Amino acid sequence: MYRIVGADQKEYGPVSAEQVREWIAQGRANAQTIVKFEEGAWKPLGTYPEFANLFPSASTFPPGVPPPIGQPYATPPLSSAPAYGAPRPYVPTYLVWSILATLCCCPPPLGIVAIIYSAQVNSKLDRGDIEGAQRASTLARNWCIATAVVALILNFWLTGHYFSWITANMPNLPH
Amino acid sequence: MPQIVEQIEEFAFGRKPATRLFVGALFATWILYCFNPTEYRFFPQCPLYTLTGWQCPGCGTLRAIHALSHGQLQAALRFNPLLIIVSPFIALGFARELWLEARGERTNWNAIPAAAIWAILIVLITYGILRNLIPA
Known part of the structure; x- marks a missing residue:
């Protein structure tokens, strides 16, 4: 089971790998989202080999955010803020x-x-x-x-x- | 042969602005080494100084670089003190940027705290005012 940190900096889960895949598909989690598997360390989702193939490239993936409404378990809210750990876009300052x-x-x-x-x-x-x-x-x-x-x-x-x-x-x- | 053309293209239009700026600065320094801005008239004049008689923060830059290229540090300090004081930091920053560019990286200017940029602005304006109030 996986625990993940949502865009609101709150912890969600434990959820199944299936659920994590769904959140990735919905753009609620991305390669930068911080995730913990069982009693392992907190690591970016992109570093987990079981999900790596779901990300085209860590740098090109858009900043996504966690989960849906009306699930039986607590889910991270929709938010316009970038996902935790997502890099800021480069805006030239000149x-x-x-x-x-x-x-x-x-x-x-x-x-x-x-x-x-x-x-x-x-x-x-x-x-x-x-x-x-x-x-x-x-x-x-x-x-x-x-x-x-x-x-x-x-x-x-x-x-x-x-x-x-x-x-x-x-x-x-x-x- | 086409490799040379590619390299020239990369230099002229590629994403290495600091390298381009460095070559330009070397060329400008060479021109300034050869020609003294106080003797030759083809150097740009400061519009603010010409119009109002007030020195802007950049006034004396060319004369200071000319003096510095001839090893006259004291004369350079008289022409534009702030430029000479910060020039070691500019040189270090330039070297760092060139090193990053050679490795295909670049400075993340967005990581610079906004307060630092405001500080640069305040220093420039204060210097511009003070150098007109205090006779050199």
Whole structure:
């Protein structure tokens, strides 16, 4: 018999292997779900050879959650939260680009906005707000691009010697 | 021959941004070593400084790197102190990222606490304000 930890961090079971297979099929348990067989250790479900063939790949399997309503035994509730131990999705923060944009591409206020959105990506991921994190990530990227474009235009406009320099400063070049 | 083409393609478009950035940084350092930004005008000017006369947190970066590449640490510290102080950490982070990329891994930026990013922002803004208030 197996005991499993649900998305709500509560323990369920003991249940049969048959029941575990059903929960996997329903997406209520996944490779990362923590499971104990008899008196063994708590291990991720993906490490049990008897269930391994049910997972296409540990990394591609979607974060699932435990069990159905109306079972004779206690079952883990449906929840939108990721299963215990499921990895967080990777949402790019563009932190390095934001800092480079702030330092190399003045005016600084534009780059600072990009850093603020970078910070929000991780803040929102911590709170489980994956959609919000993705929105902040896109905004951070767009502000980085905007900063670079504005800096380039300002540079050409303010110190527009890039082309005239070639002729005007020619004798200045090799010493 | 096609293997070389594949390697060039992998470098230009592959998922190894730190390697690309490193080669770019080496090239930029070489340009800065050869040409002093105070003598040659083809280097970008800081729009904030040109417009307002205030130094931004990145002002002096090119002159500092030029001085550092010629072994003049004190001059580099005068041009942009924060950059020189954090540069060993930047170098370490870069080396770590290159090592990870060579093994097909990458830094999980999502694992960085949000508080650390806010701290970087506060340090940058404070530095930008202080360097204009305290005459070097």
